[in-house]
Amino acid sequence: MAHPVDVHVGKRIRHRRWLIGMTQQQLAEQVGIKFQQIQKYETGANRVSASRLWDISDALEVPVSFFFEGLQEVGKAPAEKASVPEDLMGDKEALDLVRSYYAIPENQRRRLFELARVLSDVA
Template identity: 75%
Template sequence: MKHPVDEYVGKRIRHRRWMTGTTQQQLADKVGIKFQQIQKYETGMNRVSASRLWDIAHAMGVSVSFFFEGLDGEVAPKEASTPGDLLSDREALELLRSYYAIPENQRRQLFELARVLSEAA
């Protein structure tokens, strides 16, 4: 039976991997395991040991605490302020990654355009 924390940590691993454009195979190579193990971590089927989570965090350029952000004392993810779980939407993650690849001055203009369009909708 999957534990909610294992599932949450797995989602955070997957989201970070998507954000950085890293494949499961690339992450597995950096950590020194098979990509199938990464799959099992991301679905929460297998628990990530402390040392393995340390390795994953180092390989992905984040602190270990990144994988627990958003959990409350009840061991349940906090409700998102927007409908649905945006970080589980691959299109939303690709859009976010592309957005931050745009030079800052153009990104600000795009942000303003998006804000105006959303207010008009």
């Protein structure tokens, strides 16, 4: 069984890769490994060594600490239940939505944001 930290780090690798539109193959080539190894990292099946995580963080243009953000202590319960799903950035549709949102020109994006805020207040 995969350790929860390995699973979390793998999800963060996948999230960042999706967010910047990079394939597993592209990441693997930048890091100098096979794409199957990236698959194993992303599922938490294989642990990422410190040096490999350093290389991945460089390829994905984030600090190493990025992969540990949002990690709770093992066995520690969350303080309160949020209205947003716990693994929002694990949802490919949500990542596509974020990517599409930032592709909209800034003035239109601001108006869309205000509309979404009004709709969420009504809901």
